[in-house]
Amino acid sequence: MMKQLLAVLTLLTTLHAWAAPDCLLTGTVCTAPKQTRVIDGVPVSRDCWEYQDQYQCRGQNQASDCQPLRERGCAQIGSACVSRDDAGNCMTHEQSYSCPDQPETFTEKTVCDQGTFCQNGGPGCFDTSYSPDQDFGQAAAMMEATREAGVYGIDPDQVEIFKGYLEQCSVKVLGGSTLKSCCQAAGGGAAFTNHAVLGAGLKVAGEAGRESIVLGSRYMYDALYSQLDSAIVDKGLGAMNSWASGLGDGVFNPQFNAYGFSFDFSLANGFEMAGFDPYSFSLSIAVMLIQEWLSCEPAEQVTAMKRGQNLCVHVGTYCSRKVLGVCLEKKQRHCCFNSKLARIINREGRAQLGLPMNSCGGFNQEQLQALDFSRMDLSEFIADISPKEVPASTLGQRVQQTVNERVQGYYEQ
Structure with missing residues (x-):
């Protein structure tokens, strides 16, 4: 029993x-x-x-969230396995696509300008029929590259010049489908250029009328990197202080705040950062983003703004959490730079020198001198600094606004 x-x-x-x-x-x-x-x-x-x-x-059904990219006309350029089960079978693939920024357009123009131009009908005529010099944009880009290398590459012995910062963001997945992504690009980053941050502060200080003062670079985004590199804002400010002595006589000692940054200015020392409030900075980021981004980490929100300004490049993805070999959360790694030009030179330069492309490191002085800048494609940055055509309707509005302001100013005298 x-x-x-x-x-x-x-x-x-x-x-x-x-x-x-x-x-x-x-x-x-x-x-x-x-x-x-x-x-x-x-x-x-x-x-x-x-x-x-x-x-x-674990089910056997496959799921994909790539169809929206195909519908936008994106072309697949790569595929990588993110996670595998114990038997070595790939459970999650990451597909890479190349997508157009905007639909392709064709423009036809008729140019009726005269072939020559003479000032006041007198001597000194010159031919205007030649096409614009295409080397100007390249020369301007190289001047900006030289400036950035001098400002942000301080120690010639360190891998410092045109360096990037490794950042991560998360993507929640289930059954191969994306449930929540904190890796999408977001707008609002244009408000954090050096020019915009300092310009906003001086307007608060009542110095907006000084139109002759050009505040900070329009191509640098140091404010978005202050939590990763505490010295980067001071480097950007130091590049401006050479013209402090040329502001002339008079009292010009403003103190102002912008997006969590506190600044002081004096004719003796130029611009100096007096303090940084990370809470106010994170709050400024949050109010610029749509509601769904509030569920992402503050660092991911800042990364989204950087990606929205094309400051980052994707260098890898790995599964950060999985069950039964099925990935439930992915982490994307991005190399982000404080300027678009720094990103371009870093990627092109690392390819020339045969350096790993999944690293964000910059160049030391010897590596920088070995780069062939003539082989680099700087067209993306050149497009940003090239003059943009103003629509006729917008030009007419500006003319009308100027006339109204002049007439109003005349009668107010």
Whole structure:
């Protein structure tokens, strides 16, 4: 009799421990608790006679969230495995696509300008029929590159010049589909150029009328990197202080705040950062983003703004959390730079020198001198500094506004 009882108990234990190879035990519930049963005339009491196991099992259905990219006309350029199961089978793929920024357009123009121009109808005529010099944009880009290298590459022995910062963002996935992504690009980053931050502060200080003062670079985004590199804002300010002595006589010592940054200015020392409030900075970022971004980490929100300004490049993805070999959360790695030009030179330069492309490191002085800048494609930055055509309707509005302001100013005298 006792042997039969042991056999029954052993069978129950074996059934309780069995599980399918693609399933994970998530819980156990007793379905027959605290009972006394008679086995071959012998009453037997147990806390639980029957158990019900609950499992989470891996399905065989595939899911993809790439269709919206295909519908936009994006072309697939690569594929990589993000996570694998214990047998080495790939469970999650990351597909890379190249997407157009805007639809392709064609413009036809008729130019009726005269071939020559003479000032006041006199001597000194010159031919205007030649196409504009295409080297100007390249020369301007190289001047800006030289300036940035001198300002932000201080130590020639360190890998410092045109360096990037490694940043991460998360993507929640389930069954291959994206549930929540904190890696999308977001707007609002244009408000954090050096020019915009200092300009906003001086307007608060009542110095907006000094139109001759050009405040900060329009191409640098030092404010978005202050939490990663505490010295980067001071480097950007130091590049401006050479013209402090040329502001002339008079009182010009403003103190102002912008987006969590506190600044002082004096004719003796130029601009100086007096303090930084990370709470106010994060709040400024949050109010510029749509509601769904508030569920992302503050650092991810800032990264989204950087990506919106094309300051980052994707260098890799890995699975940060998985169950049964199925990835539930992915982390994307991005190299982000404080200017678009720095990003271009870093990527092009690392390719020339054969350096790993999944690293964000910059160049030391010897590596910088080995770069061939004539082989670099700087067209993206050149497009930003090239003059943009003003629509006729907008030009007419500006003319009308100027006339109205002049007439109003005349009668107010």
